[in-house]
Amino acid sequence: xxxxxxxxxxxxxxxxxxxxxxxxxxxxxxxxxxxxxxxxxxxxxxxxxxxxxxxxxxxxxxxxxxxxxxxxxxxxxxxxxxxxxxxxxxxxxxxxxxxxxxxxxxxxxxxxxxxxxxxxxxxxxxxxxxxxxxxxxxxxxxxxxxxxxxxxxxxxxxxxxxxxxxxxxxxxxxxxxxxxxxxxxxxxxxxxxxxxxxxxxxxxx
Amino acid sequence: xxxxxxxxxxxxxxxxxxxxxxxxxxxxxxxxxxxxxxxxxxxxxxxxxxxxxxxxxxxxxxxxxxxxxxxxxxxxxxxxxxxxxxxxxxxxxxxxxxxxxxxxxxxxxxxxxxxxxxxxxxxxxxxxxxxxxxxxxxxxxxxxxxxxxxxxxxxxxxxxxxxxxxxxxxxxxxxxxxxxxxx
Numbered sequence: 001x002x003x004x005x006x007x008x009x010x011x012x013x014x015x016x017x018x019x020x021x022x023x024x025x026x027x028x029x030x031x032x033x034x035x036x037x038x039x040x041x042x043x044x045x046x047x048x049x050x051x052x053x054x055x056x057x058x059x060x061x062x063x064x065x066x067x068x069x070x071x072x073x074x075x076x077x078x079x080x081x082x083x084x085x086x087x088x089x090x091x092x093x094x095x096x097x098x099x100x101x102x103x104x105x106x107x108x109x110x111x112x113x114x115x116x117x118x119x120x121x122x123x124x125x126x127x128x129x130x131x132x133x134x135x136x137x138x139x140x141x142x143x144x145x146x147x148x149x150x151x152x153x154x155x156x157x158x159x160x161x162x163x164x165x166x167x168x169x170x171x172x173x174x175x176x177x178x179x180x181x182x183x184x185x186x187x188x189x190x191x192x193x194x195x196x197x198x199x200x201x202x203x204x205x
Numbered sequence: 206x207x208x209x210x211x212x213x214x215x216x217x218x219x220x221x222x223x224x225x226x227x228x229x230x231x232x233x234x235x236x237x238x239x240x241x242x243x244x245x246x247x248x249x250x251x252x253x254x255x256x257x258x259x260x261x262x263x264x265x266x267x268x269x270x271x272x273x274x275x276x277x278x279x280x281x282x283x284x285x286x287x288x289x290x291x292x293x294x295x296x297x298x299x300x301x302x303x304x305x306x307x308x309x310x311x312x313x314x315x316x317x318x319x320x321x322x323x324x325x326x327x328x329x330x331x332x333x334x335x336x337x338x339x340x341x342x343x344x345x346x347x348x349x350x351x352x353x354x355x356x357x358x359x360x361x362x363x364x365x366x367x368x369x370x371x372x373x374x375x376x377x378x379x380x381x382x383x384x385x386x387x388x
Contacts, residue, residue, distance in 0.1 A: 070277040070280050106293065140355050160309055166339040177342075197354045199310055201285060 004035050004057070010085050016088035029138015032194045035154035036062070036146065039094065039133045041126035042105075044113045049124045050095070050153055058090035059185060060155065060180065062146040063140040064105045064128075066097045066116045069201030072142045076119050079143070082163070082178060083123040085156050091147075091182055093123040098142065099204040101127075141200025147181050161196030250316040251293045251322075252309070257344035263306060263334070264348065267364045268303045271386040273379075274360040275349075276336075278310045283373040284357040288327070290376040294383065295331045301387050310356060313337060314354040361386055373385045 030036055038051045051060055061080060065072040101108035109127055116125045128134050136158035138160075147159035147162055159181035164173040177196045184191045248374065255263075266272060268318055275291050277284035287308070295305035307316035307329065311320045324333055345354050352358055358371045363386055370382065 070315070074312070076250075140353055162342060165342055167341070168339045173338070175342075196342045197352070198341045199345070199354050199356060200283065201357050 004098055006116070014073040014111055029135075029140075030146070030157045030160070034157045034159055037136050037158050038147050038155070039126075039134065041128060042109075043126050044056075044116050044121075045131065046155075047121070048111070050124055051150075053095070054092065056090060057092060057150055059147065059158070059182070059203045061091060061093045061182070062137070062148060063093055063095045063099045063143055064134055064141075064203070065095050065143040066099045066104070066201070067111050068104055068106045069142045070084055070098070071198070071200050073199055074119055075163055077162055080119065085179075087122070089182075089186060091186070095121070095125045095129050096133060097125065098128045098131060098139060104204040106144050134203060139203065141198075141202055143200060145178055147178065147185065149185055151183055158191055159194050162198035167198065173179065193196075223316075231363075232282065234266070235376065236388070250335070251321060251335050252316075252335050254316075254337050256338040260334070260336050260338070261347070264360065264362070269364070270304050271363040271383070273304065273305045274308060274362070275302065276308045276310060276356050276358045276360075278312070278313060278356060279323045281356050287357055287373045287375075287379075288329070290374055290379050292329060292331055293376060294379055298383065298387070303383065303387060306331045307331050309333060309335045311335065365383065 012071045027144060040048045040050045042157070045051045051057075054060070057166075061082060065079065067073075079093060079095065085094065097107055097112055100106040101111075105111070112125055112127060115121075137144075139146070143163065145159070145163055146157055149153040149158050159178065161177060164170075165175040165177065166173045175193075177193060181191045182191065223232065264274070273291065273294065274365065275284075275287075277288065279285070291305050291307065294303065309320055320333075320335070341354065345352050348360060349358075351370075352369060352371055355371050357373050357383075358369070359374065360369050361382055362366060362368070368382065368385070374382070
């Protein structure tokens with residue numbers, strides 16, 4: 001009798017906790033100038049990856065992306081190009097898949113490995129297991145880019161938004177939002193455009 | 206006592222279960238197979254295709270109707286889930302001067318392969334148009350300053366007022382939102 005009572009109460013508490021936790025985190029999210037959280041997430045090679053692993057980095061391109069969103073797919077080659085261009089300058093790409101594989105099976109860990117191998121990803125591709133990191137950043141869609149600058153007081157958010165102004169055709173891009181932001185950051189200049197908007201796929205939780 | 210706790214727990218399971226069900230895949234929402242490099246064959250698409258300049262008049266009609274402008278795409282699960290409610294409202298409220306316009310944001314490679322078959326299969330009666338303008342950062346704020354770019358998103362307007370919703374709707378919620386516009 002008593003055991004049942006305790007089990008029932010525990011189940012209730014767990015459910016309430018899970019429920020209210022989601023409600024709160026949905027509202028959160030970073031603005032420009034905020035300190036971004038570090039994380040420890042599993043990479044497709046099985047290793048855990050944190051921002052703090054990158055001792056020599058000057059910053060990071062944290063990109064929430066996935067296998068299944070047409071917009072994310074359209075940007076895959078450009079994400080690889082960003083990593084190749086900026087890793088050597090101290091700003092590597094860290095890709096995070098925020099989708100819940102239970103809801104979107106083609107964004108599962110094995111599918112991530114396969115996609116990364118097919119495309120030859122040059123950067124870590126991490127699974128946001130339990131969907132805990134993306135709400136803290138405030139990512140709402142894929143792809144969603146956060147440029148962070150490593151400072152003495154933490155990783156500061158410098159840019160939030162889209163990669164560029166033409167998802168359909170890389171050759172018709174007129175404004176390379178992310179590249180402009182990284183270049184300005186590395187040059188110690190002011191970033192002219194710190195947030196941009198784009199259509200994207202809602203994150204599947 | 207045990208029973209009441211069990212009932213409470215079960216009802217919580219049910220509530221949480223229903224919440225997540227909304228987000229689960231349904232049979233028609235198959236995963237998107239994206240062929241970025243596919244030849245698009247878009248010339249004979251059966252829906253009007255607009256860039257934002259061409260599309261803008263649909264957001265600013267000055268007649269006596271109330272317009273429900275729903276931004277969606279075939280690859281967007283929550284969009285597909287709410288489409289039946291827009292169809293129902295379009296049918297029920299047309300005598301009240303309400304018109305639903307479904308604005309597809311599908312990519313050119315999907316117009317013939319996915320969008321047309323989808324609209325046909327579902328027998329959609331509402332007007333369907335395609336908004337094809339890659340300069341999203343320019344036009345998203347012109348639809349609504351507060352729009353972050355997520356879909357589904359819906360604009361309801363008439364010549365007197367307008368409201369923007371970056372969210373999915375249930376049938377009830379859509380009617381509640383619409384009731385502010387129709388007399």
